Amino acid sequence: MYDLIRVAAAVPNLAVADTTYNTEEIISLIKEASAKGVKVLVFPELCISAYTCADLFFQSPLLNACVSSLANIIDKTQTVDMVIAVSLPIACDNQTFNCTVVLNKGKILGIVPKTYLPNYNEFYEERWFSSSADLVSKEITLCGQTVPIGNDLIFTSQNVPNLSIGIEICEDLWAPIPPSSYLAMGGATVILNPSASNELATKHEYRRSLVSHQSANTISAYIYASASVGESTQDLVFSGHSMICENGSLFKESKRFSKERQLIVADVDLEQLANDRKKNTTFMAHKKAFGLPYFRTIYFEIEKTINDTLERNIIRKPFVPKDDHKLNERCSDIFNIQLSGLAKRFVHTHAKSLVIGISGGLDSTLALLVAAKACDYIGVSRKSIIGVTMPGFGTTDRTYNNAVNLMNALGITTKEISIKAASLQHFKDIDHNVNIHNVTYENTQARERTQILMDLANKENGLVVGTGDLSELALGWATYNGDHMSMYGVNSGVPKTLVRVLVNYVAISGNLDEASKTILLDILDTPVSPELLPPDKNGEINQKTEDIVGPYELHDFFLYYIVRFGFSPGKIMYFAENAFADVYSKEIILKWLKNFYRRFFNQQFKRSCLPDGPKVGTINLSPRGDWRMPSDAIGKIWIDEVEKL
Template structure:
């Protein structure tokens, strides 16, 4: 199952106070959910009676009808390996409680009463219901079973790792410290909220924020199932707006004001949640506070893993890149992080120039744009940027001309220094045949360029701005003490797929003029290459990086899921097959996945001594912040799993 569990939220067509009709509609949705493979299903608050029954909650026939309906639902679902959460009014200890009953294979696992009872504005619940804090009993006889009752219940699946369920009801979420906050600290990874939130102007947006934020704070999945339009419209209208979030992200939601019953489902990733909690060392810190001390009774139930069908969640092939809805704001934010980081470093070092090697490729282009903007940010003229193009044995006319034109269009200082003679002299000094195009041939050029930049920086009281990106650092695709080294690496936190997006964003923004925009678009269209081998017979690039190390879109995908979430090779492959369906076959994915693991381990020594550079996203490979790995670790565990795949 790779940690995935399919969960759902159901909004049944409601007939107010008609428990028999409501029972049938609930059973219909349960059967539909079972066909979809849903393992945990949540219904709204007081789903068996309706939330807006008012003083009918004082009527014993209604309370007893709800109990009988729940008993029949338990019997009807005895063969289903599904947890079903249904809102129901329950009498206990001379009071009535607004509860959620959890069912599994005919057993009522527990009854969780609402803790915070609203009694303001349109809400008048204290007239009918007591708070969970007023409960005396820990177990009651209900629907023919002895059932645990209380807000101190957590429900743990014995057969599915990390699946522990916490429950709260509507208003419980809207208070300063919801019960789910404590439930998550004590292990609940899935939080269920049976709600009857009425609809008001602007409330859907607030509800989105509330559920997403709580799922994020709790590092949990959160199901919010809300009462639909069948509720009374005497003084309020209910829309049935239900949603499922995971760690701050919306996975799915229902249509508001639907006249039909609705069922939405999503596969939550329990493995991600468990890994995030282990990674965030402050998550459990709250337990040291006296007010966080709680005692929860864990109710265990057997649940077997089932084969994964179609995954009910989107797997992006480009996890580092923003979606279209947030593209402009996200790119602006990332670009400004880079600009501010470089500007602050330049200011602190009292540097007069920013020295950059300009190749006409993607990475140096982005670094140049950042440097130019950093000067603008500091109120300096752009001639404080010294762009140096250093043609060598592999430089093509296309990249050479783009480098020159871009520097002119941005109004920076320009310098051209050929490295050919220096490299030939070095080959002679170390007795290397220049006709042998091996790693010595290539790295000589990279180190010669870095030496030039470093010496120019000394000469001009400047800083060498590094251009290498996060993807290259992951793969070790840099010459040690060559392009691997700089005085500040502005792209160190930006993966290759995001570099492309940022350059494209600048090309279509007001940051550059029409000439620069045209050049940027051509740079984007140029194959990625270090240009360290001679061009082909037509003068075109003869050394394409992605032919050698693999497509960057795959490596960025691997990088994200392996380092961000710690997924094993089998899960990474499973997700890649979904994300790149129709683009790469399994054999190709495995080829490059194996290459990623191989390179990632053997190239750690380059990452252990990286220059400073800004972190811009959730993932960074700096040895001073996010990634501390021994350079001599073995990759056997991972490689053996890849071989088995």
């Protein structure tokens, strides 16, 4: 469903050279995987015999027993709708090869021999095996089936879009250019690695990094299954360390040194991988520069199924890391990108001041914090920042006091310029009834504020620092040529869910005094609002943005999957229902998804003329950078699909 395919790495509890026991373990794990809806399954290297048989690999009884066990596995899996990779030693061309055999519904699809044989330190594989480079035959007969053999095989589904499987074996991954690099450029989106990697102190960390990085380099799903503690411990110990990674992200990892057999399962997103490859135009550049080997394509079919559960962690806030260490590192990086961008622009323009409208809300607070640190960075006084609070008809005491107190706490130059009189005069000039609180009433105030900031910047040889964020730009939640406009938009690449996190990061770890910290925490606790409508009877905010356009955590979720991966409305809805199952009903999610698509298409004209601002993450809506969309594009295809959900 939605190009998700369920994959698994199996770690059987093996016995060295006991092919009967090992085969029973393998068949049992296949049944378990089938019950879990797995469609692609990989076992460790030489799992039928065990990896540590050493000179027993010279014994014909062992090689014959392995083939008999393979025949048994084939017989027992004729009705299993799954691609299964098992490994065994195979005699061919007067040599023995360390091979992985790919099975599907009782048929051998193909055989892939190992290419790089380790023959250093504790490894002596060249004593027993030959490399795939020494192979002469293109086909062999095995278990009564004539099948292709070679390291040039890619197994491609005829009915599941973007499912193509490549095989490399253990040491192949450790080569300077692993076979999986070529397999991926040849079309493989899923890489299986049957492995027998022994344990040494800290080796698992390097192994994890290697698998993760190769999945990123190849923009693939990488399923790595390694030999368990059942291997011989005569000189080495194996831990069963297995992993499932997708494009650099670790999805699942087995428990090392477990006495029990293990099966790790994950749903990988083939569409996401395919879209990333198309977007990354250097992915296929190697072909032009150095050429690619020829690959034989082996076709198979598996049934498309819809699983009751999703074996994939769909993060509610994709812009915000869950790990505290990564979160702090991410916040530090983003904050430094923002302040460096602003500092460069400040110096380049020979401006004497930075002019910022301070509302007491999240966005202007973050912009002010960035400006203050930018001044510290280039060694100019914070007094060169002119913070302007501009009370209007909707300004509450809470936001006004927070704005004034924060500016004072940061030691900047402050100004207060009310927009009420100017707005009333403008209403009179255009013959607008002040009691009609419509878009004219609201936008007049927003544009009056921008005019003040621009004119003040002219007067003070200043640079107007924009405060609008990425989420607002996606929704068009800005007044055209009002708060939409500035001379440098420091928040233009920061989504709302991350703005909140950044302000909290500065409050907690920004070396601020207690008074400034208290102000920031209260700002974080204040409802998001443009404050363009009069307060309620209690003097509280009467215009809450998320009541009007919807929850920002939903909109940031939609934005991420629409722009980053180009997913369909149906797939985004499916992911959102999984991510927010205990927060929002299907009806609520669908309501705001419709609103997002409608606004995203209708408001592109605002994004087509954005001021400069720094990109801080994988998504940006600058017309000069990541997002180039016609302002008059029609969203009918997307809206029609949403209406059918």
